[in-house]
Amino acid sequence: MQKRLKDLYLELLAAYGHQGWWPAISPYEVMVGAVLTQNTNWKNVEKAIANLKAADCLHPSAVLAARNARLEALIRPTGFYRQKAERLKCATETWTQMSARKSKMDTMALRARWLAVKGIGKETADSILLYAYGRPVFVVDAYTRLFCSHHGLFEAKEYDEYRRFFESNIPGCVPLFKEYHALIVQWAKQKRKK
C-alpha cells in the first residue's frame, strides 16, 4: 500500500471516525439509495427511503408493481423525481435479473451489466458493486478528485483512471474501500464548512 495513501487514510479515520456507510440495511435498499442520491443531499434521500418504507414499497416486487405517479410522490424529496422513478424501475429490473446470476459473474462483467442500465453511470454502478454487492471496486466522485489534487496525489481526466489509481495502490479490501470513500466525502464536507 502506498505510504502516502495509507497515512492519509489513518489521518481521516482519526479525525472523523468510522463512517459506517450503509450498515444494517438490506442490499436492495443500498441500491435504491445509490440511485436516489444522484446529485442530491443524503438527508433528502433518507426522507424518500422513509416514505418508501412506510408505504411498504422498499422491495423489488413492490417497486416494479407501483405506478410511476405513486413512485414519484414517494421519492419526491430527492428531486429529479420523474427521472428517478423510471431509473429506479430500470435498476430494480436489473437487480432482480442479477439476483440469481451475480455470484457467478466476474466483477468487471457485473460492472458492465450495470453500466448498460439507463440512469446508471460509473459512480452509481460502482456504489452498487461496492456497498450492495461487496465487490472490491473503488468509488470515485468529485470529492475524490478534489482530494487527490488537494494532496498532490494524482491528476487525470477520466473516472476510471482515478478508480484504478486507488485500486492499484491500496489493498483490494472491501471494508477499506467502503471506509476510504466515505471518509473522503466526510473530509470534503468538513472542508467546505470552513
Added chain:
DNA sequence: CCCCAGGATTGCT
C-alpha cells in the same frame, strides 16, 4: 437572492 447536494443523459460543436 444565490449556490450546492454521496450524477447521468442528451444534443450541439
Added chain:
DNA sequence: AGCAATCATGGG
C-alpha cells in the same frame, strides 16, 4: 472529444 442544458427538491 469536450461542454452546456436539463432534470427539481430542500438547506445553508
